[in-house]
Amino acid sequence: MPVSDQAFVTLATNDTYCQGALVLGQSLRNQRATRQLVVLITPQVSRLLRAILSRVFDEVVEVNLMDSADHVHLAFLKRPELGVTLTKLHCWTLTRYSKCVFLDADTLVLCNIDELFDRSEFSAAPDPGWPDCFNSGVFVFRPSLRTHRLLLQHAADHGSYDGADQGLLNSFFSSWPTADIQKHLPFVYNLSSSPAYTYSPAFRQFGSRAKVVHFLGPQKPWSYKYNPQTGSVWEEDPGTAPQHQLSFLNLWWNIYHHSVLPLYERIPDEPRQASPGHTNSLSRVEVPCANSAPCAEGPCANSAPCSEGPCANSAATAPGEPSETPTVVNETPLSSEAAPSGDTTGCPEIETPAGLTPEPNPPPLPPLAGVAEPGIASLQIIETVDLAMSVSEISISEKVRALSPEEQRRKWEEGHIDYMGKDAFARIQEKLDRFLQ
Numbered sequence: 001m002p003v004s005d006q007a008f009v010t011l012a013t014n015d016t017y018c019q020g021a022l023v024l025g026q027s028l029r030n031q032r033a034t035r036q037l038v039v040l041i042t043p044q045v046s047r048l049l050r051a052i053l054s055r056v057f058d059e060v061v062e063v064n065l066m067d068s069a070d071h072v073h074l075a076f077l078k079r080p081e082l083g084v085t086l087t088k089l090h091c092w093t094l095t096r097y098s099k100c101v102f103l104d105a106d107t108l109v110l111c112n113i114d115e116l117f118d119r120s121e122f123s124a125a126p127d128p129g130w131p132d133c134f135n136s137g138v139f140v141f142r143p144s145l146r147t148h149r150l151l152l153q154h155a156a157d158h159g160s161y162d163g164a165d166q167g168l169l170n171s172f173f174s175s176w177p178t179a180d181i182q183k184h185l186p187f188v189y190n191l192s193s194s195p196a197y198t199y200s201p202a203f204r205q206f207g208s209r210a211k212v213v214h215f216l217g218p219q220k221p222w223s224y225k226y227n228p229q230t231g232s233v234w235e236e237d238p239g240t241a242p243q244h245q246l247s248f249l250n251l252w253w254n255i256y257h258h259s260v261l262p263l264y265e266r267i268p269d270e271p272r273q274a275s276p277g278h279t280n281s282l283s284r285v286e287v288p289c290a291n292s293a294p295c296a297e298g299p300c301a302n303s304a305p306c307s308e309g310p311c312a313n314s315a316a317t318a319p320g321e322p323s324e325t326p327t328v329v330n331e332t333p334l335s336s337e338a339a340p341s342g343d344t345t346g347c348p349e350i351e352t353p354a355g356l357t358p359e360p361n362p363p364p365l366p367p368l369a370g371v372a373e374p375g376i377a378s379l380q381i382i383e384t385v386d387l388a389m390s391v392s393e394i395s396i397s398e399k400v401r402a403l404s405p406e407e408q409r410r411k412w413e414e415g416h417i418d419y420m421g422k423d424a425f426a427r428i429q430e431k432l433d434r435f436l437q
């Protein structure tokens with residue numbers, strides 16, 4: 001029976017991580033998850049990806065980006081590339097759910113994992129690199145605005161020893177290593193696919209029981225190219241990656257190919273077009289091409305999805321404005337029946353090396369000085385995702401391009417001012433001084 005007051009939750013702050021979220025969401029549906037599926041997104045996610053996410057997830061909830069790349073506001077963070085993962089903390093604001101399971105967008109669910117809802121906050125699996133710390137890619141939590149506020153306060157007071165959410169959560173839930181073994185999830189709920197940490201005999205013994213695989217580290221499944229004819233990823237150095245890692249990557253791409261890509265074709269035209277009054281998006285999806293070359297900037301002559309120009313999303317919040325105003329985009333999600341039958345049965349055979357009650361919520365606090373509000377640091381760029389397709393190759397690539405002077409002027413006119421960068425008072429003062437000389 002579906003349970004409406006509990007949810008699986010993930011996060012995607014840009015269109016690239018949305019590709020991971022879509023595969024994760026689809027894998028949960030394939031495994032007949034009985035809880036709601038929720039994805040947190042930030043204003044950077046394009047209108048097209050919002051529409052596609054809403055076909056897989058029950059709720060698409062917009063939250064503000066917390067970005068450590070803003071060194072002025074977040075001086076305590078030292079890993080800017082993962083600083084945006086602090087946005088994860090907003091999952092505690094989902095107080096309409098009594099309990100949730102958070103899963104990183106780079107995880108893949110191989111079996112039904114509804115039993116995780118029998119666990120209590122804060123349950124997580126050990127990190128493969130330092131087992132006295134938990135990995136924050138999969139955890140059970142209880143939404144609470146009070147906990148959310150305490151976490152943000154903790155971030156402001158103590159920072160994060162890894163510059164991102166995992167260090168922060170480990171120091172906040174500091175009794176995890178010793179207090180209660182029930183809060184230690186078995187490793188099969190967060191199995192690192194990375195060969196760097198694999199204890200091979202254990203993998204041979206227990207790998208076939210994997211329930212959730214986590215593609216942690218800098219190389220993500222979407223960094224690889226996939227050959228739809230052979231059903232396998234391209235290996236840069238063939239024969240070097242362990243077989244189990246390839247099996248997981250191929251599984252990810254199989255779901256992407258068969259269940260996610262078709263969603264692009266079923267989206268009505270409207271979200272693909274620029275929408276007047278919704279022009280502050282920093283992201284867009286480029287067109288998948290029918291030929292083998294990745295798309296250039298212009299439109300491609302084929303029937304594949306295309307999102308031209310700026311995409312819709314809600315207005316960015318200026319620094320100092322209240323931040324807790326999630327917007328919900330809610331279309332009818334696809335049922336698990338819509339998935340191809342190949343993905344729907346129980347735990348897949350993984351080839352191993354051998355053989356292969358919500359609490360009352362206090363009013364939210366105003367944003368902390370140390371937490372950056374959306375997009376300010378990134379107003380000068382547009383992130384794009386290229387989906388390039390041919391008969392023998394599919395690839396997802398990320399591009400960042402600078403805003404043209406016209407786009408910059410339009411953003412200024414729309415009130416999206418880069419206070420920390422080129423529109424900083426000191427820069428304007430310089431220009432005035434030059435002009436007056």
Ligand SMILES: O=c1ccn([C@@H]2O[C@H](COP(=O)(O)OP(=O)(O)O[C@H]3O[C@H](CO)[C@@H](O)[C@H](O)[C@H]3O)[C@@H](O)[C@H]2O)c(=O)[nH]1
Pocket residue numbers: 010011012013014017081082084085088103104105106107135136137138162164165166167215216217218
């Ligand atoms: O640009 C980004 C980066 C991350 N994320 C989200 O944040 C998660 C964590 O980032 P990820 O790239 O998956 O980090 P990992 O390689 O898994 O690295 C580890 O370190 C991170 C920072 O502490 C933790 O968030 C992870 O759970 C932990 O496994 C992702 O899955 C996404 O859900 C985005 O939406 N956009």
Ligand SMILES: [Mn+2]
Pocket residue numbers: 104105106107137214215216217
């Ligand atoms: Mn991850």
